[in-house]
Amino acid sequence: MDIINKRRSVRSYLSTPVKSEDLEMILRAAMQAPSAKNQQPWRFLVVQNTETLKKLAEVSTNAKMLLEAPCAIIVIIDKTNLKTEMMAFQDASAATMNILLEATSLGLGTCWCGIYPNQERMDNLKSILKVNESYDVFSLIALGYPKDKDALYFIDRYNLNRIHYEKF
Numbered sequence: 355m356d357i358i359n360k361r362r363s364v365r366s367y368l369s370t371p372v373k374s375e376d377l378e379m380i381l382r383a384a385m386q387a388p389s390a391k392n393q394q395p396w397r398f399l400v401v402q403n404t405e406t407l408k409k410l411a412e413v414s415t416n417a418k419m420l421l422e423a424p425c426a427i428i429v430i431i432d433k434t435n436l437k438t439e440m441m442a443f444q445d446a447s448a449a450t451m452n453i454l455l456e457a458t459s460l461g462l463g464t465c466w467c468g469i470y471p472n473q474e475r476m477d478n479l480k481s482i483l484k485v486n487e488s489y490d491v492f493s494l495i496a497l498g499y500p501k502d503k504d505a506l507y508f509i510d511r512y513n514l515n516r517i518h519y520e521k522f
């Protein structure tokens with residue numbers, strides 16, 4: 355798929371707000387992800403308020419691009435009523451990946467910023483976003499139309515040395 359090849363981490367964006375129809379497509383894609391026992395533990399917090407984005411950037415050494423990004427999606431795990439707790443993080447990971455790919459197909463740039471299991475990052479985000487103890491903050495995705503028109507491009511990472519058949 356071309357979008358898999360062209361997805362890149364983009365850390366510089368235009369200030370143009372993300373179109374609401376693009377955002378809906380992205381959130382729809384997120385919820386199409388597979389999940390263990392179909393438990394769909396995810397919640398999505400969309401942040402477009404400049405002040406909040408700035409606060410998030412200030413506490414995050416790993417997400418300074420939020421000073422420029424017009425939008426962030428925070429993938430959150432609802433820990434109540436999980437059918438298989440251990441798998442919830444993999445579910446959230448699949449949803450995060452769907453967000454990146456759908457955004458790429460719409461010409462948007464994304465950057466997956468790792469939050470879980472870094473306790474300090476989780477606590478910082480929970481505090482700013484007022485997320486209570488029933489939830490875990492899993493990932494933060496910076497989102498925006500890329501400043502560089504060539505930001506989405508193919509890098510070939512195919513490496514035969516990493517493939518094994520039948521025996522490892």
Ligand SMILES: Cc1cc2nc3c(=O)[nH]c(=O)nc-3n(C[C@H](O)[C@H](O)[C@H](O)COP(=O)(O)O)c2cc1C
Binds near residue numbers: 363416417465466467
């Ligand atoms: C689990 C995970 C956590 C990541 N965390 C960060 C992060 O905190 N900040 C950041 O700028 N990029 C982060 N990245 C993006 C990686 O740096 C990036 O995917 C990698 O360098 C490969 O580049 P590409 O995405 O353009 O293929 C993360 C990626 C993953 C999958």
